[in-house]
Amino acid sequence: MRKLIFYVLPSLWKRIWSQCAKELAQLRRDVFSLLLLFIMPLVTMLIYGYAIKLLITEVPLLVQDFDQSFLSRNYIERFEASRRFKIISLPLYYSQTKDILGNTKKDPLLDSLDRNIAKAILVIPPNFSRHLKDAQTTKVQILLDGTDVNNARAIRSTIRTITEFFLINVGLQPSSSSITLQSRLWSNMGGKESHFILPGVYGLILWVYPALFSALSMAREKEQGTIIQAYSADMSAVEFFLGKGLAYFMVGVVQTIFVMSLGFFVFGIKLVGDPIPLLIGTLIFLMSASLFGLMLGTRANTRIVAVQSVTLLGYLTSSFLTGLYHPLRNVPFPLSLISNILPVRYYIDVSRDAFLRGAGWSGVWFANLAMFMLGILIFKRLHKTLHKMQFPD
Structure with missing residues (x-):
């Protein structure tokens, strides 16, 4: 039996190696x-x-500020400072209400989403700062491009986080709570x-x-x-x-x-x-x-x-x-x-x-x-x- 194995294995390996060498x-x-x-x-x-890149950055954000106050400008600056958004403005041709054929243009904000000019739109209403100072609820409108659902959800979550951070920094929301979260990335x-x-x-x-x-x-x-x-x-x-x-x-x-x-x-x-x-x-x-x-x-x-x-x-x-x-x-x-x-x-x-x-x-x-x-x-x-x-x- 040993002689048979001694004879077969080298011969088997030789044929395998010859095919490999070829x-x-x-x-x-x-x-x-x-x-x-x-x-x-x-x-x-x-x-x-x-x-x-899995992290969203430089998202085109179109802002329409009807308040034009210190607080509204501070709110907008928070988005720029986050480096997640890039503030853009409407092109000049949107200032005209009619096109070259005389037809009334549709809403410029919605059209900017349709033309892929903006991925998100932030609309700050009038009396934004006055309502905040009076501790009243004010509604800020966010329009998102839902073509990419996962990206839209990530943008919405980021906007909420920036908004909470803005309220805390201007003293309109308490920074202390019963639970303090301390997070740390492990492995990476x-x-x-x-x-x-x-x-x-x-x-x-x-x-x-x-x-x-x-x-x-x-x-x-x-x-x-x-x-x-x-x-x-x-x-x-x-x-x-x-x-x-x-x-x-x-x-x-x-x-x-x-x-x-x-x-x-x-x-x-x-x-x-x-x-x-x-x-x-x-x-x-x-x-x-x-x-x-x-x-x-x-x-x-x-x-x-x-x-x-x-x-x-x-x-x-x-x-x-x-x-x-x-x-x-x-x-x-x-x-x-x-x-x-x-x-x-x-x-x-x-x-x-x-x-x-x-x-x-x-x-x-x-x-x-x-x-x-x-x-x-x-x-x-x-x-x-x-x-x-x-x-x-």
Whole structure:
């Protein structure tokens, strides 16, 4: 038995490594693909790191002040000082009540919302300051652009906060209460959005791009007919796809070092916990990504179909069903069920724990286990598909 194992294992490894070396040699000869290995993750990191902002700033706020008093101007200045709003004025052509055809124009305030000139409108009524000084209730009108519902809710909440702060500072509302709230940001004390977004983007990059290259490799084999050579050789389906998978697993390791180094040197994202769960989880995740791409490649007869498959089943699901932008509890049923079978969802938890929370194994053991089990399922599905292709009924 020992002699048999001693003979089989080196021979098995030799065939797997020869297939891996063949893939790496083809990739090395393709200069354009080598450049894409680094350009695509670089562009993705820069876009997600700099372009995506979850905090609303510079919201165009149109103010119509009918009071023109010290208090009303002070109230408006609070909005400017918050840096959440940018005070704008109506264009000059709104001063005319009729257009060039002689038709009466509609309300200029509503028209500014329709034309996307303003996202919010603040209307301060006459006698604003007199009512406040007399401790009377005064109504301030706020009109919001509800096209983006989440943004409108955030703007409304910010306006309420600024209004309360204004009343406290002018002495019209008591600042003391029975409950004093002291809050502190934990894990991400600087409140940097990139520190929340980019650890999740690591999962998106390391899932999509290794899968894309491995899917293209398998589709190219089918498209050019060279996959028959592997079937005619003394190589099983397992040896064939493990050789390819190992090659793109190594590509994924290089991309991992690249994107995490970029996150450290450009965005200052550092490890805060035990790196071992992240290291083990990344290795499991990269092998699953490579096998996932091979699985999609076996279903695609052309490279165009392979790219479309990775985009649809890899990128879109990873972007919107994994908690990358919003909590998973916001994903409606039955789409929430799909997130349970996506390895990216679990890797994002591992990555954010390593770079933000630092809980270690106690916080991410289940995520690593789930990625391992899903990797086995992908392995079995790929083996079944390739076995049928090699030995059709």
